[in-house]
Amino acid sequence: MPPDQWNAVALDSQIRASSSNPVIVNDYAVALWRSASGQVNAWEDRCPHRGMRLSLGFVEGEQLRCIYHGWGYAPDGQCRQIPAHPDLTPPKTICARRHAVERRYGLIWTNLADDPQAALPDLGADEGWVAVRSIFLTGGVQEARKAVAGDLAEWDGTVSDGDVVTLEMPDGTRLAAAFQPVDAGSTGVHFVARGPAATAEGRHGLARQVVQLRNRIENN
Amino acid sequence: MTITLHDYSLSGSCYKVRLMLGFLGLDYDRRQVDFYPGRQHKRPEFLAINPLGQLPVLEDDGLVLRDAQAILCHLANRYDGGGTWLPRDPARFGPVMMWLMFAGGELMAASSARLHDVMSYDLDIDAARRSARAAFRVLDDHLTHREIDGATWIVGDHPTIADLACFPYVALSGDGGIGHEEYPAIRNWLREFRKLPGFHAMSGIPEYV
Known part of the structure; x- marks a missing residue:
């Protein structure tokens, strides 16, 4: 069981829009990706299809696409696109593993616990960092x-x-x-x-x- | 007039030259050399072209040139009239040369690690990874300051042969067991490089989509 604990994993400014990045926390590989509109996501760095690292993938709009077969995942983790079967609606069971993520004090934080209860460290006002x-x-x-x-x-x-x-x-x-x-x-x-x-x-x-x-x- | 590149598809150094020829829109003949496992670059016929027994070699209008960095300078000097890839003004020429030498020097530790892991070269892999890590830090530290200035490239406000020469072995380092987790500024720079018009991929380095 991962500890219920928030860890800073990157400077917010260094995780660019439309990028997927490899981050390791407590020996666990995370794909930290930001959509075109700026939403940040921390997912297990593993495509549910063939296990390819999603941090090697590419971001298209609001979806993360795996580099291997191009499967596309929405921010809710659901697979929405399988290029080899364009007419297929992917089953709900194909879902990336998501983790809690927050932006504060100019940092991106993740908590790998299944049901995070811990509070983020308190550094006072969020503005100006x-x-x-x-x-x-x-x-x-x-x-x-x-x-x-x-x-x-x-x-x-x-x-x-x-x-x-x-x-x-x-x-x-x-x-x-x-x-x-x-x-x-x-x-x-x-x-x-x-x-x-x-x-x-x-x-x-x-x-x-x-x-x-x-x-x-x-x-x- | 024909340009001929003595080439090996999986070589990061040959890739530097292919990228440059692509960015400049130059046509050329590719002569494939069986580097691994054939070791054709150590045979007498190839040593007659390059006594160092190294790839790439570029033949251009009677010149026979070895060393990827030297070839980049030659191509920029001869075919890039605007001086975009090799700026001549004093503020940029020296820094571009400095990072070009870094690409052919310290950064080649990442190439060594890859030769060990991918092509079974017998060398001290721990030492290679340690040296590559030290070199990546130097580049990441530099690019971190460039980011603070809102800049993207190693020197100046557009890509130069300094970026081009540093790109391949940094991008390919995962093949040698060196990830990009510790180098956020390098990651951002690699991504911007892959977005350049005229960029093309090689095995292990995908197109930016």
């Missing part, structure tokens, strides 16, 4: 969170440790690091910011600092 960048660290999520919190503690400002690690910077900028447990050997860390540094120039600077943080952690 902008993407900084994602990094991937060697090691499990506990180790990565400890290392990131430890590094941020050396920056100017005040660190709050939690599911999401945040740093209040002297100029009033708030930097947040949200964690994606990939597997025992890898963790994604997605950084977003809010406040005075939420400009193009500020994002460049913070993104460079985050790369330096990654390098320090890996060289330790």
Whole structure:
């Protein structure tokens, strides 16, 4: 049973309209896809037909199409099109496995539990958060969170440790690091910011600092 | 005047040249070389054309050129009058060359991993994947900053031979056991490249639909 837990899996701005993307959470492969109109979906990365990864598929309007035989799936998961049998209405049993997905604080979050009850981490107002960048660290999520919190503690400002690690910077900028447990050997860390540094120039600077943080952690 | 490409369908380096010829709308003859399993590129007849025993080789109007990156420069220099693919202004020429060398250098670790997994080459696969990962990070870090500026391409505001040369082995890296999960900016760049007019597919890299 997957834990009832929300994990950030991408920066919202990096999951483009009409794209399907491979994401791994707790060893489980997810196809994170966004329709032409902007709706985000997190599905098991597996076509119900032949098991092909749906993250290799393509988005056509509001449907995700498998790269293998072109089967098309609507956001409700139902197969709607089978190109080899254009006159057939696909049976209801052909359905992709969907997972809970939310957009907040400039991040995309998924919860793989069958019946999610947990609340998203609370970072206050949703408005104003902008993407900084994602990094991937060697090691499990506990180790990565400890290392990131430890590094941020050396920056100017005040660190709050939690599911999401945040740093209040002297100029009033708030930097947040949200964690994606990939597997025992890898963790994604997605950084977003809010406040005075939420400009193009500020994002460049913070993104460079985050790369330096990654390098320090890996060289330790 | 005929252009002849000594070619192997599954080679990412040959694909660079096929893509360029396609983007420029040039007709050419393809001479298929049985790279695997035939190892025809190591036979005396081929070594007479390229003593390095490597693909691709391009013959054009008496010139015999090896090295995919050199061939891209030649084609851009000779046939792309507008300088779109190889900008000559100082702000872009140097950066394009820099990423072109990266494509023929550090990024080739991804090609090594693929040769190991797909064509049974005897090499240190862990070292190849480690090096490829380091190279992909360099590219993803660069493209992340490009995204912040609202830009899409490696250099400037349209695709150049820097993008073209980096594209194939990044796109094909799954064949060598290197996924794109950790490189969101690379994923977005790959998708935009596949959308270019005149783009064509190869085995393992589908058309953008």
